[in-house]
Each structure stands twice: as C-alpha cells, then as structure tokens.
Amino acid sequence: MVKNMLRRKLARDMQRSGMQFIALILLCVLGTFLYAGLDGIARMAEATNARYFEENRLAHFWITLQSADRQALADVRAVPGVQTARARFSLDMETTLPGEPTLCVTGYDGPMDINVPIVEEGEALSESDLRGCLVQAGFAQAHDLAPGDPVTVRYGDADYTFFVRGIVYSPEFISVSDGVSADPETYGFILVNARAFAQVPLTQIVVRLEDGADEDAARAALEAALPGAFVVGRSAHRSTAAAQDNVYMFSALSIVFPLAAYVVAALIVMTTLTRMIDKQRMEIGTLRALGFPAGQIQRHYLAYAVWPALIGSVLGAFLGHETLPRLIWALLIGQNEYPYRIIPPISPSTWTIVVLTVAMSALICLWTYRRTARETAASLLRPKPPRSGQRILLERIRPLWRRFGFNQKMVARNLLRNKMRTLVSCMGLLSCNALIIASIGLQDSVVLTAENHYLHALGYDVRANLTxxxxxxxxxxxxxxxxxxxxxxxxxxxxxxxxxxxxxxxxxxxxxxxxxxxxxxxxxxxxxxxxxxxxxxxxxxxxxxxxxxxxxxxxxxxxxxxxxxxxxxxxxxxxxxxxxxxxxxxxxxxxxxxxxxxxxxxxxxxxxxxxxxxEVESLDYTAVQVEDALVSLHTVSSVFLVLTFIALALAFVICYNMGLINFAERTREYATLKVLGYHQREIRRLILRENIIISLVAIALSIWPGIALTDIILIVCETDSVRYVGQVPASAVAISCVATYAFSMFIQRLLVHKVRSIVMVEALKSVE
Structure with missing residues (x-):
C-alpha cells in the first residue's frame, strides 16, 4: 500500500511537472543521439571495409615498374610474408560510348584472385575469355550497360571491342575518379584478361600478404628486391585511403562535437533535477512526518532522475544508431561504391554513455536530496527561509543607480541576486550558440577551403593535361x-x-x-x-x-x-x-x-x-573543379548540417526548459506585481527585458568559443591529404546569433502568456 501511494505520488508529480520531465528526457535523448549516430557510422564504415577488404582479398601493395616479367614476379613471391602476387597492367583508355567517357582498363595475367570483384549481375570472367570484360556497377548504370552489351576502347590507333560478362564491384575501386570527385558519366573501370592486349606491357604487380605479416618489413623487402620499382601501400592508394579516411573522420567527429553537446545537456539536466528536488522540500518533510523510511523516500526521489535519464538515453542511443548511420551512408554511397554495408550492434562506448547519463542523473538527484534531508521533518515542513538581502554592485555606483527607474532596478536586482539562475541560463544559451556557430562555420569552412584552393591558390583558368x-x-x-x-x-x-x-x-x-x-x-x-x-x-x-x-x-x-x-x-x-x-x-x-x-x-x-x-588528353576548368570539389565534400557538409539541426534542437529544449523553471520559481513575485497594479503587458515586458539581457550577454560571449570549436573539429577531421582551414565568416556568426536570439525570444513569448494563468491567491499563499 505504501509503495502504491508513492507510485501514485510519482505519477501525479510527473503529470504536474510534465514539461520538465519531457525536457529531461529530450535532453538525455540529444545527449546520446549524436554520439550513438556518429559512432555508428564510423563503426559501420570500419566493419564494411574490413569485411569487404578481407573477403575479397584486397591487395596490400601495388608495385609499378618498367616490366612485370617472370623474374620480377618471382622476386616478389620470394619475399617473406608474401602470399600471392599477380602481374597486370592498368591504363586509362577512351571509349566510343556516348559522351566518350574514359575507362581505367585493368588487365590481369592469370586469375583475379587479388582484388576479387563481386559480380552483381551476369557472370565472372574466365581466364580464357579474351573478348569479355567486367564493368563497374556505377558506370554500367550511368551508361545503361547490361551483360552481353559491347564496349569499345581505343588504345593507340586500334579499337578493341569487349562484351560485358558481368556488372561488378571491386574492393580496389571504392572511390572511382580521375579528378576531384567521382562521376560515372565520364569515368569508370573495366577488368579484362591481359592477353587481350598482346602489345601492352605488364607494368604492375599486386601483392597480397599472409595473415599476420609485418607490412613495414614486407615493404622494405619488396623495395630491396626491386630497386627500380615504385611500391604503394593501402595508406597511399587513392581509393583505399579515401575509404579509410571516412572511418577516421567519423571516429574523430564522434568525440568532439557530441562531447560538447553532452556537457551542455548534462549541465541543464543537473540544474533541472536540482530545482525539481528543491521544490519537493515540503513533500519530503511530509513523507518523513508520516513515518516513511528514509531509504524508501530516497528511492522515490531517485526515480525522478533514473527513469527520465534511462528512457531518454536508451531512446537516444537507439534512434542515433538506427537513423544517422543510414542517412549518412546514403550520402556516402554517392561518392563511393560498396556492394553492401555491415551494421554492427550498438557499441560498448555508447552503452557506457547511457550508463554514465543515468549514473550522473542519479548522483545529482541523490546529492540534492541528501542536502535537503539533513534538516528535521519539522524544519522541512516550513518554507525555506529567504537569504539575507545584499546590495548588488550597481547599487554601490550611486550616480548610475539613481538614474535607474523602478523597473530597471528590479531587473538588475533579479539578475544579480539570483546569480546561479542567471549563470546557468547564460551558460545554456552560450553553449548552444557556440554549437550552432561551429556547425554552420564547419559548412562554410569546407566550402571556403575548396573555393580558396581552386579559385585563388590556382591562379589559372584552364589546365590542359598532356600525353x-x-x-x-x-x-x-x-x-x-x-x-x-x-x-x-x-x-x-x-x-x-x-x-x-x-x-x-x-x-x-x-x-x-x-x-x-x-x-x-x-x-x-x-x-x-x-x-x-x-x-x-x-x-x-x-x-x-x-x-x-x-x-x-x-x-x-x-x-x-x-x-x-x-x-x-x-x-x-x-x-x-x-x-x-x-x-x-x-x-x-x-x-x-x-x-x-x-x-x-x-x-x-x-x-x-x-x-x-x-597530345592534349583532357581539359580541366577551375570553375568546374570547385563545383566537383564541393560535390565530393557533400558528405562532410551534410554531416555538419545534421550537427546544426542537433544544436538547434538542443537550443530549443534548453531555452524552453530554463524559461519554464525560471517562470515557476518567480510565480509568487509576478503575482505580487499584479496585486500592486501592474498590467499583464507590463509584467510580460519585465520578463522579456530580463531574458533579452541574458540572451544578448550569452550570445556575445559565445562567439569566440564557437569559432574555437570550429577549428578543433576541423583539425580532428583532417585526413592525410586534406587540410581544412577554419574560416568562420561574419555571416555565419550573424546567422547563428540571430537564430539563437530568435529561438530565445520565441520561447519567452510562449512562456510570458502564462502570466494570465497565475491565480494570485494561490501564488501568494504558495509558501503556506
């Protein structure tokens, strides 16, 4: 019966303070959603790459040399740790297809047992088939090719016609481009048997190592065995490196921005729980006076924290894991070719965040409860005595203070006497605006980095590539x-x-x-x-x-x-x-x-x-290249756009939650003003004036942290080949500040209408 009574009380409290409990849940959702999502895409890309590379036997080394003859092949196979090696050639050739796209023609001397292609449609290519070819899936789709269709390529003065045997994916060609970004309309690859081009010399050897072999030692041995050869490992191979760069970028991104968002959410959760338990002061005294055991009361109030934190963090983990990876993968696949994707389960680190969220909320609640429960039941049944009044700093500056009107003095006293409330509100807005500045600044930085390179660092208009x-x-x-x-x-x-x-x-x-x-x-x-x-x-x-x-x-x-x-x-x-x-x-x-x-x-x-x-092979226009670069960076920009929406959502929840708490704490004060003859319009104006001051101060203080956060995130997202330059333009700062201010004012205008709902008698007697 006692347990049922406390459950009913908990249900009534949740109903009475429904918006605050919802805000707690949403804050916990947002705190874990972003980390779970970005961690999920990093682990998805890593797991997909690992399985794709291993099952399809991606080469460890690509060796370019003047002639990949039998002796060179024997020297490579004799290197300790080498499992398999195949000679081949790889050349770009023009085609007779509409638009005259270019194909990277790769011819194997022997079976394709390294970089094994996955046949999506059709059949594999046999070693004896000199008229067949395997065509890249994206290129085939762009040019409406199907098994049995002819493909003609031009080498020297001769044309060679092959018939499509299969539409394939290759672990060697995840990123397929001859320029800045992938474009299957103009560039792709086909795989053939090298004997179909009798006059083309074999100039490349692909090497697969044994499991557990030392790659550095094998590379050194290969360079020693073939002094004139050029050895490229996975980290320098363009396609493979691009695939690994995605893993690195999302892994790094899953730390910085989510950590900042989590800290902000944790700060507001702490404040909300503290205020909610403090409001229960007289109820705690009543329960103790009725003889409820201290442990039972403590567990009852722990439920205030544990259930919202558990529901919110678990929901955020599942939503982040199920939505963000799929969304970003759809964008990622636009620039890369994968035959499948591996979706790993929610990571232990994400569950650690969930446990940390629940534990943090429980500890905050426990600390607040125990601080309150130190007093006797009789003391708790009485209102908390007000703190002794003190002059604020502005009152000591008498010439300035005399110039203030009554309303201005009241606003100043409210802001400076309730320092913690003002500070937390300011910190919440400051942090959210910094996150918004960073997320918008990240998008602008990516665009400006590309534009500065192609339109300023390259001081020409056209580049002609020569044979x-x-x-x-x-x-x-x-x-x-x-x-x-x-x-x-x-x-x-x-x-x-x-x-x-x-x-x-x-x-x-x-x-x-x-x-x-x-x-x-x-x-x-x-x-x-x-x-x-x-x-x-x-x-x-x-x-x-x-x-x-x-x-x-x-x-x-x-x-x-x-x-x-x-x-x-x-x-x-x-x-x-x-x-x-x-x-x-x-x-x-x-x-x-x-x-x-x-x-x-x-x-x-x-x-x-x-x-x-x-002798002119192709023409590159810098104006076109910058557009291609922005397309290739679309994935990064899209991720930053997602971060912008998360930051805006966090700002909305924080502004509404803090506004609701502040209004609830000052209901008696607003009722007093109504008794003194203030009209509702005047009270609303006073409330807005306080929040305008807090908003403007927070927004002004958030600009530098937002720019600094932009630089930090760009640094951790850099790859071996790309350096992003943090360039947060004034327009990005202005948009962020205006958006945050508009959010704050919109929410405050929603809240000030609650002045009408204040019942003066109840509000003034609330301490009784």
Missing part, C-alpha cells in the same frame, strides 16, 4: 592565345626522411612561375633553385623542417637523390613536393617534359585549338 607526346614549353607559349601559359611536369615520387616514407606527387614548375600560389593565405611563394619545397601536411607526416635533407626516389629509378628542404608551402587539397626546372635539370634524371599546361584567360579560339591537339 607523353608533349612538345617543348616555349612552343606552346608561341602557339596558344592566352594571357599567360605555364608548363608543369608531375610524377609520382617516394619521399623519405628519418625512417619515414611517403608516396606523393612531385611537381616541377618553371623558373619564376606565377600561377601556383603556395604561400600563406594563397599568396605567391617563389620556389628557390637548389632545393625542394614541401607542403606543410606532408612535412608534418615526415617530420621534416626547412633545412633538412629529403631523399627522393622516382619510379623505375634505382638511384635515389637527396635535396635540402628550402621551404614549407601550403596546399589544402594536394600534398606533395615542388621543385623548379633548374633544380630538376641539374639532377640529370631526364628532360623537362610538360605533363600539363596552365592557361590564364584563354580565348575561345585557344580552347578550340587545345581540343584539336592530339
């Missing part, structure tokens, strides 16, 4: 009608320093080049002769500084060379090594053969001329 038949640089300047024409030569290179090695891009620029702005804030940085320039992120990875000696090795060259690092330059999207033409020619590693032309303000006739040149 190996390129002419001399001066010849192009004489023939092409453009404001400026510069040539660059790009090649892969292995950079080593202090035991660290990275496969990266070497860019050789002309002396006095003016089109690559590699200095701070996209300013021009002159590449000095006699040394190399490293991008800052590559320098960090290798531990290199200006003045250090860097060892470089070109593909197919068994004689590495060492040059001093003359300077550290900046490139947010492409990490690599730069040197000028004079330095390159002094190395005697071959002639300066342009691989690309950079043109500033070319005429239409110039563009037409470039399109007709046999």
């Amino acid at each position: 190996a038949d390129a002419d001399e640089a001066d010849a192009y300047r004489a023939r092409l009608d453009a404001a400026a024409v510069e040539c660059i030569m790009e090649t892969s290179v292995s950079a080593s320093f202090g035991g660290q090695s990275r496969t990266t891009l070497l860019t050789v620029v002309e002396d006095g080049q003016q089109m690559l702005h590699l200095g701070p804030h996209e300013t021009l940085a002159v590449i000095e002769p006699g040394g190399v320039a490293l991008t800052d992120k590559l320098a960090e990875q290798l531990g290199v500084g200006a003045g250090d000696a860097l060892t470089l090795r070109l593909p197919g060259d068994d004689e590495p060379f060492t040059l001093p690092v003359g300077q550290i330059v900046h490139n947010n999207f492409v990490q690599g090594v730069y040197m000028n033409r004079t330095t390159w020619e002094s190395l005697r590693k071959g002639a300066f053969v342009p691989t690309a032309l950079q043109l500033l303000a070319p005429t239409d006739a110039c563009i037409a001329q470039l399109e007709e040149m046999d």
